[in-house]
Amino acid sequence: MKSNQNILVRLFKLGAEKTVWFYSCILISILLSISSTIKPLITSKAIDVGILEKNESFLIQMLVWITILTFLEVVLQYVLILFSNLIAQDVIYDLRMKLYKKLIYFKTAFFDRTSNGVLVTRSVSDIETIATVYKDGILMMFGDILRIIFVLIAMFYENWILAIISFMILPVMYFITRFFQKTLKKVFADERNATARLNSFVQERLSGMSIIQLFNRQKIEFKKFESINSEVTKAYLKTVFYFSLFFPIVELISSVAIGFVIFTGALMLNYKLSVSAGEIIAFVMFINMLMRPIRQIADRFNQIQRGVVGAERVLNLIDSHEELNNSGTIECKKIDGTISFQNVHFSYIENEEILKGISFDVKKGQTIAIVGTTGAGKSTIINLLSRFYDISSGKILIDGISVKEYKLSAIRSQIAVVLQDVFLFNSSILENITFGDKNISIEEVIQAAKEIEVHDFIMSLPDGYNHKVSERGNSMSLGQRQLISFLRAYLVNPSILVLDEATSSVDTITEEFIQKATEKLTQNRTSIIIAHRLATVQQADKILVLNKGKIVEQGTHTELLKNNSTYFNLYQSQFTEDNELVN
Numbered sequence: 001m002k003s004n005q006n007i008l009v010r011l012f013k014l015g016a017e018k019t020v021w022f023y024s025c026i027l028i029s030i031l032l033s034i035s036s037t038i039k040p041l042i043t044s045k046a047i048d049v050g051i052l053e054k055n056e057s058f059l060i061q062m063l064v065w066i067t068i069l070t071f072l073e074v075v076l077q078y079v080l081i082l083f084s085n086l087i088a089q090d091v092i093y094d095l096r097m098k099l100y101k102k103l104i105y106f107k108t109a110f111f112d113r114t115s116n117g118v119l120v121t122r123s124v125s126d127i128e129t130i131a132t133v134y135k136d137g138i139l140m141m142f143g144d145i146l147r148i149i150f151v152l153i154a155m156f157y158e159n160w161i162l163a164i165i166s167f168m169i170l171p172v173m174y175f176i177t178r179f180f181q182k183t184l185k186k187v188f189a190d191e192r193n194a195t196a197r198l199n200s201f202v203q204e205r206l207s208g209m210s211i212i213q214l215f216n217r218q219k220i221e222f223k224k225f226e227s228i229n230s231e232v233t234k235a236y237l238k239t240v241f242y243f244s245l246f247f248p249i250v251e252l253i254s255s256v257a258i259g260f261v262i263f264t265g266a267l268m269l270n271y272k273l274s275v276s277a278g279e280i281i282a283f284v285m286f287i288n289m290l291m292r293p294i295r296q297i298a299d300r301f302n303q304i305q306r307g308v309v310g311a312e313r314v315l316n317l318i319d320s321h322e323e324l325n326n327s328g329t330i331e332c333k334k335i336d337g338t339i340s341f342q343n344v345h346f347s348y349i350e351n352e353e354i355l356k357g358i359s360f361d362v363k364k365g366q367t368i369a370i371v372g373t374t375g376a377g378k379s380t381i382i383n384l385l386s387r388f389y390d391i392s393s394g395k396i397l398i399d400g401i402s403v404k405e406y407k408l409s410a411i412r413s414q415i416a417v418v419l420q421d422v423f424l425f426n427s428s429i430l431e432n433i434t435f436g437d438k439n440i441s442i443e444e445v446i447q448a449a450k451e452i453e454v455h456d457f458i459m460s461l462p463d464g465y466n467h468k469v470s471e472r473g474n475s476m477s478l479g480q481r482q483l484i485s486f487l488r489a490y491l492v493n494p495s496i497l498v499l500d501e502a503t504s505s506v507d508t509i510t511e512e513f514i515q516k517a518t519e520k521l522t523q524n525r526t527s528i529i530i531a532h533r534l535a536t537v538q539q540a541d542k543i544l545v546l547n548k549g550k551i552v553e554q555g556t557h558t559e560l561l562k563n564n565s566t567y568f569n570l571y572q573s574q575f576t577e578d579n580e581l582v583n
């Protein structure tokens with residue numbers, strides 16, 4: 001509860017930052033409350049003096065006032081709605097910017113454990129609910145409370161006996177509102193959770209649709225979807241159930257109250273106690289006026305509640321510190337590219353050590369290869385070198401300086417990585433290569449493409465460099481995507497190049513392209529090549545054989561073959577495999 005209040009205070013402050021709109025809204029709320037409280041008083045006089053005492057000119061005068069006030073209210077209402085929406089949209093615009101700015105610096109480990117669906121919900125629909133805090137929430141609630149206070153004062157001013165009679169409904173209203181408020185808070189939370197589950201389910205299944213279809217999992221997946229879907233519907237219907245129950249009950253109570261007031265008023269008239277027909281009618285209007293804000297306060301509470309739940313999630317993300325520690329200060333335009341791993345230990349998940357004391361050195365301009373079975377930890381070494389994760393112990397040095405002492409951006413601009421699975425964005429080939437960097441001209445790109453001999457391939461695509469890549473690059477083959485990725489890496493002109501199984505799943509023609517590009521790319525720069533096919537690593541200056549997080553052998557191809565152990569076995573098995581394929 002306390003944290004809810006803190007969040008509300010924060011949201012309030014964010015709104016108040018929109019000074020002009022915010023204070024205009026407050027002023028307008030005050031004016032509206034005054035105006036709407038005065039109207040029943042005028043009506044009461046109009047009836048007592050204008051109608052009952054047949055004072056026509058007074059009656060017309062009162063009607064003119066009511067008309068003016070009504071017109072004024074319409075205009076003020078309009079401005080209030082407009083301004084409160086402006087505040088809402090402006091605040092959530094800011095929040096979206098803040099959140100996105102945070103997200104793009106979060107560390108990889110954060111994305112490992114947080115599903116995309118959840119993040120999409122946070123940055124789209126949760127932020128959306130925050131808007132209601134402003135447009136239907138705090139400002140309107142302020143107006144409502146003000147109106148209730150003014151109406152109560154006016155009632156006592158008009159007739160204290162009828163005022164006390166009307167007051168008797170207040171405790172009843174209070175308890176009913178409390179009850180619904182508590183219940184609705186719970187059902188709304190359930191509804192939001194169910195929606196978030198639906199979001200992440202759909203998101204994930206859409207990404208893996210081809211797997212679902214390939215393994216004929218449609219029926220099972222559909223069953224799962226059915227249950228999640230019905231959960232959402234149930235949760236939503238529950239909110240509707242309580243919500244729709246609330247209004248008729250409030251209506252009933254106010255009707256009973258009005259009945260009591262008219263009855264008491266009639267009795268008082270009968271016994272010639274101080275009351276007038278105008279006053280009784282004014283009280284009917286007052287009770288209706290009390291009911292509306294009281295009824296709406298519950299609604300507003302729920303809107304605010306919803307917004308607070310959404311805001312809590314969004315603000316938690318905005319406040320969290322999931323960025324990789326970037327306190328390094330060393331900026332460098334160009335590095336030599338010597339790499340040294342010294343007894344590096346690392347685990348993604350606590351107590352599950354993946355790298356168990358890795359040590360190796362790469363001299364400037366050398367090409368080293370890492371081989372080993374799947375899951376041995378090859379890619380992990382690369383992840384650590386480009387600091388996607390931080391190590392548990394040991395040292396990783398580039399040019400003799402710990403990677404932590406460099407600025408993250410410095411390290412990453414010096415290391416280019418070509419991964420096995422290349423992600424392309426849904427835009428043109430050119431934009432995918434330059435990432436929209438206007439400093440890189442198309443001529444430069446073409447020049448580079450010619451140098452690593454992928455120009456002809458790109459020109460063979462419809463529209464050439466302007467070829468539009470469909471979502472996630474699915475319209476291009478893996479090998480084609482890899483060539484784009486090579487070009488990306490080449491253009492960066494990095495000091496260190498990393499190829500992570502870049503040739504493991506491409507056809508022979510593409511492999512030839514890649515082979516040529518690789519030769520060009522590795523020239524005069526430190527390179528780390530991870531490869532399945534040992535054919536690609538034979539030329540390396542040094543080969544590391546990795547097994548279960550440990551380097552079991554290292555040396556050149558010929559040296560390792562002489563050893564007659566792990567590498568030799570790998571080589572043997574692949575040699576026979578390839579032979580079998582040929583036969």
Ligand SMILES: Nc1ncnc2c1ncn2[C@@H]1O[C@H](COP(=O)(O)OP(=O)(O)O)[C@@H](O)[C@H]1O
Binds near residue numbers: 349373377379381
């Ligand atoms: N993000 C991650 N979170 C948890 N475990 C991971 C993560 N990435 C890889 N692993 C685990 O670390 C081990 C080594 O993975 P990896 O370095 O990708 O192997 P390789 O590239 O040699 O096939 C594997 O057991 C894998 O399951």
Ligand SMILES: [Mg+2]
Binds near residue numbers: 380501
């Ligand atoms: Mg790997």
